[in-house]
Amino acid sequence: MISLDFFYVLVGLLFAATAVMNLRDRSNPRRFSTALFWGLYALVYLAGERLPPLVAGLLMVAMALIAGFKLVQPGRAQALPEDVRRASAARLGHRLLVPALAIPVVTMIGSTLLKDVRIDVRPLLDPKNLTLVSMGCGAIAAFALACRVTRSTPLQGVREARRLVDAMGWAVVLPHMLAVLGLLFAEAGVGKAVAHLVTAYLPMDSRLVACAAFCAGMALFTVVMGNGFAAFPVIAGGIGIPVLVGVYHANPAVMAAIGMFSAYCGTLMTPMAANFNVVPAALLELPDKNAVIKAQLPTALPLLGVNIVLLYYLMYQ
Amino acid sequence: MHNAVNLWPLLGIAVVVAGFLLRVHPVLVTVAACAVTGLAAAFPVAHILESLGSAFIKTRNLPLILLLPLAAIGLLERAGLKEHAQASIATIHSATTGRLLTVYLFVRELAAAFGLTSLGGHPNMVRPLIAPMAEAAAEARVGSLPEPLRQRIRAMSAATDNVGLFFGEDVFVAFGAIVLMQTILRAEGLEVDPLHMALWGIPTAVSAFVIHAWNLRRLDRRILREAGPRK
Numbered sequence: 065m066i067s068l069d070f071f072y073v074l075v076g077l078l079f080a081a082t083a084v085m086n087l088r089d090r091s092n093p094r095r096f097s098t099a100l101f102w103g104l105y106a107l108v109y110l111a112g113e114r115l116p117p118l119v120a121g122l123l124m125v126a127m128a129l130i131a132g133f134k135l136v137q138p139g140r141a142q143a144l145p146e147d148v149r150r151a152s153a154a155r156l157g158h159r160l161l162v163p164a165l166a167i168p169v170v171t172m173i174g175s176t177l178l179k180d181v182r183i184d185v186r187p188l189l190d191p192k193n194l195t196l197v198s199m200g201c202g203a204i205a206a207f208a209l210a211c212r213v214t215r216s217t218p219l220q221g222v223r224e225a226r227r228l229v230d231a232m233g234w235a236v237v238l239p240h241m242l243a244v245l246g247l248l249f250a251e252a253g254v255g256k257a258v259a260h261l262v263t264a265y266l267p268m269d270s271r272l273v274a275c276a277a278f279c280a281g282m283a284l285f286t287v288v289m290g291n292g293f294a295a296f297p298v299i300a301g302g303i304g305i306p307v308l309v310g311v312y313h314a315n316p317a318v319m320a321a322i323g324m325f326s327a328y329c330g331t332l333m334t335p336m337a338a339n340f341n342v343v344p345a346a347l348l349e350l351p352d353k354n355a356v357i358k359a360q361l362p363t364a365l366p367l368l369g370v371n372i373v374l375l376y377y378l379m380y381q
Numbered sequence: 382m383h384n385a386v387n388l389w390p391l392l393g394i395a396v397v398v399a400g401f402l403l404r405v406h407p408v409l410v411t412v413a414a415c416a417v418t419g420l421a422a423a424f425p426v427a428h429i430l431e432s433l434g435s436a437f438i439k440t441r442n443l444p445l446i447l448l449l450p451l452a453a454i455g456l457l458e459r460a461g462l463k464e465h466a467q468a469s470i471a472t473i474h475s476a477t478t479g480r481l482l483t484v485y486l487f488v489r490e491l492a493a494a495f496g497l498t499s500l501g502g503h504p505n506m507v508r509p510l511i512a513p514m515a516e517a518a519a520e521a522r523v524g525s526l527p528e529p530l531r532q533r534i535r536a537m538s539a540a541t542d543n544v545g546l547f548f549g550e551d552v553f554v555a556f557g558a559i560v561l562m563q564t565i566l567r568a569e570g571l572e573v574d575p576l577h578m579a580l581w582g583i584p585t586a587v588s589a590f591v592i593h594a595w596n597l598r599r600l601d602r603r604i605l606r607e608a609g610p611r612k
Binding site: 109222320 | 387390391394398401406407408412414415418419422427433434437440443444445446447448449450451454455456457459460465468500501503505506507510512532533537540544548561565571573577578579582584589592596
């Protein structure tokens, strides 16, 4: 069975290679601390569950300190000059698109056609993580095709991956660490505390105020938690079900659908949703890490207003 | 204390808000918020570290979607994928940045609504193809771009991917959010048909498309205003 463990090892090896290449790169002014950072992250993926939780916790804090004090720097970029790339693009043409499109195509084949394929009795692809495992297979297929189309060695591929990991730097671990914070919030009862405050102090005697409080509450709580899935149970349990459904007899399906979309408006506005907002800024090499959020505000804010109006008029459907 | 709810862990949220407002390094903010939240909930230090550690190991599937395509994408970039995408878009004379991104928004949102969420994404579509094409479409119209405008175009490319994904996928019945909503409402004694929830998402999904497409039109006008038509 192909499971996530296989891809954890691959990613671990990629980080280990990033660490070694940075260590040997004398042009990197912070090569030792940079190598240590990626080396520790490699350990998280390679050792995985075998690490005692206390050690893993210390590892995470150490990585955060190295990154937080700006000791993670990119090495020298050994990209080809632009005219060489242009000539190569003209020579290879549309063939360059084939490996890039292999990722979504293989992901779709894996998660639909290969879903029930079994070898003996065990499924071929881990059914619990079907999409992610299919995407991993797609990435491997794309890598093989890319080596073929560009006539490069796999080692060159590792060098290119290191270049991209280096360019993103600490932004790679931010979503991971925020997910840890989210789990800790849940364990410490942060959601319960917010629900308590919201229900105790907001006046809900006008239907419009209740609709606005519900939608804005979803968005605001998502801005803080970085995840609509964390906000939905809290605000639906605090306002949606007791007030909108309980007092104003709203259709629960309308309340839920518009509530979740209001939470997504929040996702567009927060650096806490680092995967969607901060990582792309790093990936596109934008100096302002909030540039994507700023581009999304003119969509997110009017849409939140539209949601309030939609909820107000559609709630009895 | 007259109520049983412990409000102290909210200090963790305060740390996050203050940290981002004061522009402290986001990784430091996150770890500080972890420490404050744990201490405010009266967990012993060893327990906090153990919670962090097991959560860190458990959530290490998250970065996979970003990291796995990098080797392939890096090789293609080295072989000129961006340059090829830019040369292709420059031959379509009616293409503008806004129109191109509107088409991508439409395809991304529709595909996500049919559950095809992997058709797109920042590492495998936006960086190598969509953002370079959006830039090249603008350059074909106005010549060279001022740097802030170029960055705005890149940021809008990423934003378009997000908007299309978020407001498309929730219309798909088998999506995790719908399952989550059903589970939570059921726990509160409300039985809701997932199909109805998906259906009542459609007005917002359409509004998201209209609003974002309008913002993309504004981007086109800004490109003409700030860079001027090619002489």
